[in-house]
Amino acid sequence: MTSTPATVTVTGAAGSIGYASLFRIAAGAMLGHDRPVRLRLLELPQAVAAAEGTAMELEDGAFPLLESVDIFDDARAAFDGTDFALLIGARPRTKGMERADLLAANSAIFAGQGSILNEVAADDLRVIVVGNPANTNAAVAAASAPDIPAERFTALTRLDHNRAIAQLARRTGTPVGRISRVSIWGNHSATQYPDIFHAIVGDTPGAEIAADQTWLVDDFIPTVAKRGTAIIEARGASSAASAANATIDHVHDWVLGTPAGDWTSVAMPSNGAYGIPEGLVCSVPARSVDGRWEVVEGLAINEFSRGRIDASVAELRSELDAVSALTVS
Numbered sequence: 429m430t431s432t433p434a435t436v437t438v439t440g441a442a443g444s445i446g447y448a449s450l451f452r453i454a455a456g457a458m459l460g461h462d463r464p465v466r467l468r469l470l471e472l473p474q475a476v477a478a479a480e481g482t483a484m485e486l487e488d489g490a491f492p493l494l495e496s497v498d499i500f501d502d503a504r505a506a507f508d509g510t511d512f513a514l515l516i517g518a519r520p521r522t523k524g525m526e527r528a529d530l531l532a533a534n535s536a537i538f539a540g541q542g543s544i545l546n547e548v549a550a551d552d553l554r555v556i557v558v559g560n561p562a563n564t565n566a567a568v569a570a571a572s573a574p575d576i577p578a579e580r581f582t583a584l585t586r587l588d589h590n591r592a593i594a595q596l597a598r599r600t601g602t603p604v605g606r607i608s609r610v611s612i613w614g615n616h617s618a619t620q621y622p623d624i625f626h627a628i629v630g631d632t633p634g635a636e637i638a639a640d641q642t643w644l645v646d647d648f649i650p651t652v653a654k655r656g657t658a659i660i661e662a663r664g665a666s667s668a669a670s671a672a673n674a675t676i677d678h679v680h681d682w683v684l685g686t687p688a689g690d691w692t693s694v695a696m697p698s699n700g701a702y703g704i705p706e707g708l709v710c711s712v713p714a715r716s717v718d719g720r721w722e723v724v725e726g727l728a729i730n731e732f733s734r735g736r737i738d739a740s741v742a743e744l745r746s747e748l749d750a751v752s753a754l755t756v757s
């Protein structure tokens with residue numbers, strides 16, 4: 429544990445996920461209850477006034493760990509010396525909008541932010557991309573930051589991981605705290621593959637639960653993979669509090685470690701494990717060891733899982749190709 433203050437830059441700070449994240453970060457839920465935090469709020473100029481309101485509320489929280497709150501509409505100033513970049517700000521997908529439409533809108537933002545982080549962020553920078561399409565945005569940002577180790581760029585699939593645990597708990601009546609070793613593979617999209625073949629659900633091996641193929645294929649997998657869309661349909665806006673919660677879980681475990689005997693799911697640059705091509709930011713089962721994500725290697729992948737993983741990897745590849753084509757043209 430350290431009491432060295434951490435500088436945390438949150439982009440899209442006045443948006444829904446930003447608002448749902450900041451107070452918990454200030455309270456110590458992300459970096460530990462003994463680590464002071466300096467918050468930097470980055471917003472578009474038109475949302476700076478809203479960010480100022482949020483800063484007033486943060487002040488009114490009188491959080492003992494909160495050393496400062498600064499607001500920026502300039503990315504270079506917001507990222508200067510930052511230790512943690514929570515890249516949330518992006519155009520959210522709204523009702524009827526396809527993820528592909530987001531590629532064009534968002535890749536320029538993340539290329540620009542990656543390149544600025546490369547120049548001004550702290551040496552120990554860690555990045556989590558939440559703004560969609562999160563995996564490909566993270567790949568674009570990493571490619572624009574050649575001096576920062578690629579492993580420091582991650583994207584959020586912890587929300588999918590948490591959703592999978594919740595659905596398993598609901599199905600089996602097992603408390604969430606007794607479910608471990610769930611894995612999300614692939615893209616944060618409808619092609620993602622929530623894998624329970626290695627899970628432990630109470631005292632039951634996940635493979636036993638997965639043996640009910642009808643439930644697995646027609647219920648569990650689509651419910652988890654399309655949960656974001658279901659929430660957009662219901663709320664008229666994408667998930668915010670659960671996304672903020674998952675973002676905090678992701679950074680918390682990255683810094684403070686995954687629970688013993690368990691793992692989580694992280695979209696990170698592939699090292700080639702499980703045949704996933706390098707260069708893609710792909711969700712895999714991962715443990716945090718001494719502050720670094722490590723892929724959980726050596727899991728037996730059956731034919732069913734292989735097909736699902738390959739399908740999501742193919743989508744990631746096509747997203748990256750589409751972004752490269754945009755950059756070239």
Ligand SMILES: NC(=O)c1ccc[n+]([C@@H]2O[C@H](COP(=O)([O-])OP(=O)(O)OC[C@H]3O[C@@H](n4cnc5c(N)ncnc54)[C@H](O)[C@@H]3O)[C@@H](O)[C@H]2O)c1
Binds near residue numbers: 443562584585587
């Ligand atoms: N990966 C996940 O699990 C997951 C889950 C939910 C939502 N999301 C995504 O998170 C993103 C944010 O969602 P939200 O609900 O907070 O949206 P929101 O519209 O409420 O807020 C987005 C904020 O980002 C700001 N912004 C836009 N471009 C910016 C830029 N270049 N720099 C700084 N700020 C910028 C906007 O002004 C706005 O305040 C969306 O892309 C959404 O699809 C991802």
Ligand SMILES: O=C(O)C[C@H](O)C(=O)O
Binds near residue numbers: 520587657666667671
């Ligand atoms: O914003 C979206 O497209 C959905 C979001 O990523 C979610 O999973 O809730």
